Amino acid sequence: MAETLRDIALYHSECLVEKSQKGDNHAFGKLVGLWFKRIYNVALKYFGEHDLAMEVTQRTFIAVYNNLDSIKEVKSFKYWLYKVAINQCHEEERRQKRRTWFSIFQSDDAKRMEEVNFQPEKEFQQKETEEIMGSILKTLPEEQKVVIIMKEYEGMKFREIAETLGISENTAKSRLYYGLKSLRKTIENSGLNLQYNY
């Protein structure tokens, strides 16, 4: 049976999890090295802010380390890891909302989003498409945003997304559909004419 690099990486992760559960900190360090970039990029797309993404990624791996024993099926480590990361994102989102009193010092991204919503087309054209897309993605409802990130950037199957989030495949598809439609609507309402680089 031909194995893809992805399968090899997953198998390697499972071995590292088993070793980590036996108290091998070196193995856990390797596991972090293997997944850190992926989880960071999930968080980065979720928040669109490096500091927050780093914070969430670090919290995720600390939570993983502290709960290694609760993993019964090492094969489902990947889903479990994404679940922890998404939970950390939600928690951080809630923390951010609690800090709304501090809104006078809003982040650059928040300001950028205001511009996306209210500034004319000329303003947009000067910005990078990537930056604008990231800002628009951030504005989606959490449920839709998470599914888009998992499908579009993490390349997960609908079955895997459903397993990770504890929802049905149809729900995952529905969230993705409405998420994409919502993104398109935001872009149309903003009068953006994005030029894509392939």
Add this chain to the structure above:
Amino acid sequence: MGTEDFNKDLITYLYDEMSTEERQQFEIAMENNPELKREFEELQEMRKGLAQIRDKEVMEPFFLWGKNGAASLGNLFKRRSLMMFRPFIAVAASLVIVLIIGYLTNFSINYKDKSLYIGFNNENTQQEGMFTQEEVAQLVNQEIAKNNAYIFSKLSETENSFDSRFAALESSQKMPDIPSYLDRDVVTRKELDVFLSNVRSNNLKVLKTYLESSSAQQQDYFQAVLTEFSDYVETQREEDLRLIRRSLINLQETQQTQKEETDQILASILTTVNNQEN
């Protein structure tokens, strides 16, 4: 087939998760339904837009794994709670920098006599204990006026004293009685000589007494002047010594400050060099 089913199939087709048979059926349905095809193209366009967001490279921070749990050094130093106060920290840091620069450049602002003095190195500011040219002239004039008044009062006292002494002397020195023979029309030569001799000796006595008195008075006066001059010299000397001492202290303080500044600069250079070597 309902709209929801179409939407789900559209998404499944869009992400290539259909079986070959399902795919063929859906493509036929799409050919017969322009609306569905248009929606598919829109979603595909949206996917191209999302593909613009690329993964970012990131360096994983240093973690501490232990029996009692895990911690990240990055987490310790970059807490959101601290970041929340970042603007305040930035303002405070700016203030500290301004204060340090102000201290190093001796920046000072003084408000005195309806005048605002702003300057560096104290060159343009009026230091404590320093006087302007006008103030010095005023002080000198006051001292001269005081001195003149004192001298005039002393002279007046001396004059009065002389007058009183002279009067006393005059009253004590009676003119010799005019002999009875001067009432006569004819006076012998001998009688006249005796009379003149008496007058002369009397005059000599008066002059001698006057000179003695005057000499004693002058002696007293000079003694008083010398005493006052001595006091003045002594006071002036003490004032000069105080000024010299203050100047020496200022010089010492300036040297100390310069030494500290030099130490700070050297420490900064050493740190920079060490960082570059590392």
